[in-house]
Amino acid sequence: MSKELFLMRNHSVKRLALAGLLCAVAVVGSMFVTFPVLGSKCAPVQHMVNILCAVFLGPWYGVAVAFVASLLRNLLGVGSLLAFPGSMCGALLCGLVYWKAKNLPATLAAEVVGTGVVGGFAAYPIAVALMGQTPATLYAYVVPFLISTVAGSILAGALVFAMQRSGAFKSLHATMEH
Numbered sequence: 001m002s003k004e005l006f007l008m009r010n011h012s013v014k015r016l017a018l019a020g021l022l023c024a025v026a027v028v029g030s031m032f033v034t035f036p037v038l039g040s041k042c043a044p045v046q047h048m049v050n051i052l053c054a055v056f057l058g059p060w061y062g063v064a065v066a067f068v069a070s071l072l073r074n075l076l077g078v079g080s081l082l083a084f085p086g087s088m089c090g091a092l093l094c095g096l097v098y099w100k101a102k103n104l105p106a107t108l109a110a111e112v113v114g115t116g117v118v119g120g121f122a123a124y125p126i127a128v129a130l131m132g133q134t135p136a137t138l139y140a141y142v143v144p145f146l147i148s149t150v151a152g153s154i155l156a157g158a159l160v161f162a163m164q165r166s167g168a169f170k171s172l173h174a175t176m177e178h
Contacts, residue, residue, distance in 0.1 A: 011176075011177075014175060014176060015057055015061060015176060018056060018057060018176065019053070019057055019061050019064065019065050022049045022052055022053055022057075022065050023049075023065045023068050023069045023072070025045065025049055026043075026045055026046045026049040026065065026066075026069035026073075026087075027069050027072045027073055027076070027078075029043065029044075029045025029046070029048075029049070030043040030045060030046060030069075030073050030078050030079060031076075031078050033045050034078070037143070037144035037147055037148070042144055042145075042147055042148030042151070043073070043079070043083070043148060043152075044148050044149070044151035044152035044155060045152060045155070046066070046069060046070075046083070046086075046087050046148075046152065047087075047090060047111055047115060047148060047149045047151070047152025047153055047155075047156065048152045048153075048155040048156040048159065049065060049066075049069065049152075050062055050065075050066060050087060050090050050091040050094055050095075050111055050115070050152070050156075051094055051107060051108065051111050051152070051153060051156035051157075051160070052156060052159070052160070053065050053066075053091060053095065054091070054094040054095040054097070054098040054099075054107055054110075054111075055098055055104070055107065055160060056172060056173065056176050057095075057176070058095055058099055059091070059092055059094075059095025059096045059098075059099055060095070061095075062091035062092065062094070062095040063088055063091045063092050063095070065091065066087035066088045066090070066091040067084070067087075067088055069083075069087065070083035070084045070087050070088070080131070081126050081127075081130055081131055082123045082126060082127065082131075082141060084126070085119045085122035085123045085126060086115045086119035086120070086122075086123060086141075086145050086148075086149075087115065087119070088119070089114045089115060089118040089119035089122055090110075090111045090112075090114035090115030090116075090118075090119055090149060091111075091114070092114060093110045093111070093113060093114030093118065094107045094108075094110040094111035094114055096110070097109075097110035098110075104157065104160055104161075105157075108153045108156065108157050109153075111149055111152070111153050111156075112146065112149050112150055112153055115145050115146075115148070115149040116142060116145045116146035116149045116150070117142060117145075117146075119141075119145055120139060120141040120142030120143075120144075120145040120146070121138065121139065121141075121142065123141040123145070124138050124139075124140065124141060127140075127141070
């Protein structure tokens with residue numbers, strides 16, 4: 001096996017391992033840190049994970065982690081179908097923003113807009129068609145999703161800033177790149 005092929009496989013294994021770890025954090029976090037708001041189960045740890053995926057793995061891994069975590073949460077009975085649009089929209093938007101801008105505050109804001117606004121609107125048809133709910137308005141899930149994602153974004157911001165101060169941020173980024 002050539003050295004380049006070995007390094008590419010090693011890089012992929014590291015990224016998959018971190019994605020799996022972050023998926024586990026999202027699922028386990030949703031078992032212990034959730035709160036109901038207007039018919040949705042708010043799980044701020046998922047939003048923290050979305051931002052960590054955006055920063056360390058990129059948008060596509062972020063969407064995949066959000067999907068798998070939402071699926072596992074639903075299979076374990078600790079999530080709802082509304083987890084899919086909220087977490088996946090937030091993961092995609094914050095992942096794209098970090099990928100293009102490399103700016104943490106913009107990434108935190110993108111998670112809030114992606115989950116709270118885009119995901120909140122996307123949850124309406126799922127609630128009506130698949131869950132039999134009849135929300136009063138199209139934006140019924142925007143407020144609960146915003147509450148959850150703001151809490152998760154604050155957690156992620158504090159964690160990433162602490163990692164930057166300690167040097168762990170650069171170390172993890174270097175590990176993921178090589």
